[in-house]
Amino acid sequence: MSQTDTTLPRAQLARSARAEARARAIYRFRQSWLSVIGLAIAVVLVAVALLAPWILPYPDDVTGAVNPAVAFQPPSAAHWFGTNSVGQDILTLVIYGSRISLLSGLTVIGLALIIGGALGVIAGWVGGWIDEVIMRITDLLLTIPSLILAMAVAAALGTGIWNMIIAITITWWPTYARLVRAEVAAKKQEQFVTASRVLGVGPMRLIGRHVLPNIVTPVVVKASLDVGFAILLVASLGFVGIGVKPPTPEWGTMLAEARNYMPQYWWTAIFPGTAIFLAVLAFNLLGDGLRDVLDPRTRR
Amino acid sequence: MSTPLLKIEGLGHVYGARRGLFGTSPAFRALTGIDISIARGESFGLVGESGSGKTTLTRNILGLERPSEGHVLFDGHPVIDLGRGGERRLRRRMQIVFQDPQASLDPRMTIHDTIAEALVVHGPDLGIARSGYTRRVLDLLEAVGLGREHLYRHPHEFSGGQRQRINIARALAVEPELLILDEPTSALDVSVQADILNLLQRLQKELGLTYFFISHDLGVIRYTCDRVAVIERGRIVEQGPVAEIFDTPSQEYTRKLMDAIPDPDPDLSPLRRLG
Ligand SMILES: Nc1ncnc2c1ncn2[C@@H]1O[C@H](COP(=O)(O)OP(=O)(O)OP(=O)(O)O)[C@@H](O)[C@H]1O
Ligand SMILES: [Mg+2]
Numbered sequence: 001m002s003q004t005d006t007t008l009p010r011a012q013l014a015r016s017a018r019a020e021a022r023a024r025a026i027y028r029f030r031q032s033w034l035s036v037i038g039l040a041i042a043v044v045l046v047a048v049a050l051l052a053p054w055i056l057p058y059p060d061d062v063t064g065a066v067n068p069a070v071a072f073q074p075p076s077a078a079h080w081f082g083t084n085s086v087g088q089d090i091l092t093l094v095i096y097g098s099r100i101s102l103l104s105g106l107t108v109i110g111l112a113l114i115i116g117g118a119l120g121v122i123a124g125w126v127g128g129w130i131d132e133v134i135m136r137i138t139d140l141l142l143t144i145p146s147l148i149l150a151m152a153v154a155a156a157l158g159t160g161i162w163n164m165i166i167a168i169t170i171t172w173w174p175t176y177a178r179l180v181r182a183e184v185a186a187k188k189q190e191q192f193v194t195a196s197r198v199l200g201v202g203p204m205r206l207i208g209r210h211v212l213p214n215i216v217t218p219v220v221v222k223a224s225l226d227v228g229f230a231i232l233l234v235a236s237l238g239f240v241g242i243g244v245k246p247p248t249p250e251w252g253t254m255l256a257e258a259r260n261y262m263p264q265y266w267w268t269a270i271f272p273g274t275a276i277f278l279a280v281l282a283f284n285l286l287g288d289g290l291r292d293v294l295d296p297r298t299r300r
Numbered sequence: 301m302s303t304p305l306l307k308i309e310g311l312g313h314v315y316g317a318r319r320g321l322f323g324t325s326p327a328f329r330a331l332t333g334i335d336i337s338i339a340r341g342e343s344f345g346l347v348g349e350s351g352s353g354k355t356t357l358t359r360n361i362l363g364l365e366r367p368s369e370g371h372v373l374f375d376g377h378p379v380i381d382l383g384r385g386g387e388r389r390l391r392r393r394m395q396i397v398f399q400d401p402q403a404s405l406d407p408r409m410t411i412h413d414t415i416a417e418a419l420v421v422h423g424p425d426l427g428i429a430r431s432g433y434t435r436r437v438l439d440l441l442e443a444v445g446l447g448r449e450h451l452y453r454h455p456h457e458f459s460g461g462q463r464q465r466i467n468i469a470r471a472l473a474v475e476p477e478l479l480i481l482d483e484p485t486s487a488l489d490v491s492v493q494a495d496i497l498n499l500l501q502r503l504q505k506e507l508g509l510t511y512f513f514i515s516h517d518l519g520v521i522r523y524t525c526d527r528v529a530v531i532e533r534g535r536i537v538e539q540g541p542v543a544e545i546f547d548t549p550s551q552e553y554t555r556k557l558m559d560a561i562p563d564p565d566p567d568l569s570p571l572r573r574l575g
Contacts, residue, residue: 021454068304191403195467198362200391200421202384209417213408 025293028194034287041282048206061088064097064247072265082267084257090268093249094275101279102164105231107221111169116176117219123177124184126206135181138174141182146171146233147240154242161244164237169229179222183215187271190214215292228283235276305377305510306338306361310370313356313534330356331534334370340477340570343511345525345542347518347557348399353534354514359482361512362396363387375476395471399483401463404571405455411466412437412451418473426475440469444499461492465499472503480512485520495525518558522546530554 029035047208048055056062057080067087075082081090116138123134159161184207185195191211201209235241238252246253251272258269313331317324330353338344359365361372363379372379374394382390391456398404405414410436417432420425428436438448444465455463464484471479481500485493497520503513515521522542528553529539538551549555 033453098382191398192406193399194364195396195470196406196417197364198391198396199418199470200388202419202421207419208407209409212304 002258009014026195029289029293032289032292034285035292038282038285038287038289040279045098045102045279045282048095049102052099056092058089058092061092062247062249063162065111072261072268073151075267081271082265085261085265090254090271094251097249097251097254097272097275098245098279100248100275101231101234104161104234105169105227105279105283107165108168108172108230108234111165111227112172112176112226113219113223115169116173116178117180119173120180121184121207121212124181125188125203125211127185131181134177136228138177141171141174141207142178143222144171147236152235155236159242159245161248164234164243168190168233168237172230175226176219176222180215180219183218184211187211187214217291219292221291222292224283224287226283228280229286231279231283232276266293302340303341304337305340305375306336306512307373308334308336308357308361308370309373311355311357311360311367311372312369313355313360314368315356316372317446329534331360334531334534334536336536336539338478338510338512340510341508343513344525344526345521345528346377346514346531347516347528348519348531349557350516351532354531355482356534357397358370358512362394363390370553388421389425389549392474393426393430393476394478394480395474395476396480396482397464397467397471397484400487401460402455404467405453405463408524410443410452410454411446413453414466415440415470415473418470436473437469440473441466443472443503444469458493461489461495464496468496468499468503471522472507473505473559476509478510478512480514482514483516484513486516493520498543500524506554518546531559 028041034257053059058065061067065088067083070079070083070087071085073079073083073087077091079091081094083089084093107286119138123131128161146168149171150164153163162237181273188211193206196206234243234251235255238250239256241253241256243252244250254272255269255276258265258272261268302510311331312329314330315330316326336344346354346357356365360367361374361379363372363382366380371419374390377390379390379394388453395447409417412434415437419428419433419436420452423430423433438451441447441450445471446462446465450458455466468484484500485496488496500511501524503509511524513521513525513564525542527540528542528545529536530545530553531537532553538545538549538554545554547559549558
């Protein structure tokens with residue numbers, strides 16, 4: 001490491017140390033070209049989802065407009081990804097579908113993280129019977145497959161994107177409660193936490209300043225991987241017909257419909273299928289890259 | 301004589317039975333009938349084999365564990381059930397330096413923030429305003445032989461000896477009266493052990509600290525302490541002035557501990573460099 005000039009003003013010293021740490025982290029991330037690809041795809045996906053209203057080639061198609069005259073057109077200059085059985089532009093549907101997939105994937109994981117994280121911190125920190133109760137509830141919920149619960153919710157409350165998000169979240173937060181509980185319980189025993197406690201630091205600050213910052217790595221990595229899996233689950237629910245309802249375009253739903261026209265009209269399946277594949281891949285690669293960047297053991 | 305700074309009377313500690321994954325682990329008695337009295341300004345040593353209960357004793361002294369029997373009095377007052385304000389006052393007066401200098405520093409915090417945390421909690425009592433934190437941290441770093449260029453580094457950027465200096469600086473930040481040293485040099489290279497011991501001795505003189513010094517190494521105890529207690533399987537088997545215990549150990553166990561010191565290579569011994 002370079003020698004730091006001791007005559008530098010304090011603020012500047014702090015900044016240079018932090019800037020250096022950041023530069024090293026970015027360097028490590030870029031060392032792994034797979035994670036850079038993951039990040040690139042994820043950024044493109046998010047950009048496409050955000051810009052969707054302005055870049056849709058055939059905006060009317062997302063609200064259910066049909067055009068039987070141009071049904072099943074193969075990919076062409078006018079329809080890059082071809083058209084489906086009712087003449088809707090598949091590129092338009094795939095672009096709009098990214099909104100649904102990303103919105104539900106990120107929302108599910110965000111909610112799971114908040115609920116599971118909060119309960120995990122309480123269980124891991126407080127311990128005792130509170131821990132027991134919270135962990136028994138998570139064990140119970142973990143035995144319910146997401147798909148089955150989503151079907152039950154769909155049957156009880158009807159299908160729809162929010163019912164689906166709620167159903168997936170219910171089965172997903174326990175995984176975060178478990179992870180966070182284990183991490184918090186382990187960090188609570190760490191000597192640096194004891195040292196701060198001996199200094200007179202209160203529980204809120206112990207958790208906020210010492211425990212949580214030291215467990216972000218596994219949690220963020222898991223969250224990133226999970227966004228990919230959540231997108232996949234949303235697509236699966238769409239595929240079996242209990243997710244997002246048409247006419248709202250959703251990748252899994254599109255794939256299910258395309259099944260009827262294979263292999264002749266292959267483009268109706270290949271493009272939404274590729275979109276699912278890329279989205280899941282992107283968040284997996286990103287998660288792996290983040291692990292390298294955030295792990296303090298590699299911070300040398 | 302005035303009240304001893306630390307008085308331990310009939311202290312016993314039993315670790316409760318615990319339900320684990322593979323059945324129940326039975327209750328374990330770690331300490332029995334400990335009586336120790338430490339005067340202000342004294343260096344009191346504690347030696348004993350691994351697992352003899354030394355760390356358990358420090359946790360009871362710090363009020364982190366509730367004694368099963370007996371009690372710990374700090375300056376005449378109990379160290380548990382103090383309430384929020386009482387506990388904060390106690391924390392200011394008694395600090396600890398742990399054996400593993402790396403594990404006792406938060407890997408994600410800069411040295412500045414680690415030491416300043418003591419000031420965040422006790423600043424008002426110490427008469428230090430927020431704007432004075434950095435100045436004070438710098439003074440503390442300088443007192444332990446570190447400098448301005450170390451302020452905003454993270455623990456992994458330091459050597460073991462430097463990390464232990466940081467731990468000492470943090471403990472001193474609250475201006476404690478009693479400093480517990482739980483094997484403060486045993487995780488360090490022999491070559492830096494002497495530096496840390498010298499530093500501790502200088503600080504004790506300058507600040508009038510009272511030390512409760514735990515070590516495996518009888519040489520270290522002999523060099524640093526005025527009085528020593530020998531602990532065996534949770535009981536104090538012998539205690540008295542260092543010279544007396546070392547020259548005429550009355551217990552077989554103590555003799556065994558002394559024999560257990562490997563024949564020191566004079567070139568490696570930390571004591572050689574102590575002069
Ligand atoms: N939380 C605990 N629950 C049950 N038993 C414990 C617990 N902590 C320590 N013990 C047991 O109490 C005994 C004393 O442990 P302690 O850590 O106080 O020893 P020590 O003298 O500090 O040893 P060392 O020199 O290795 O640090 C050991 O037998 C240990 O296994
Ligand atoms: Mg110990």
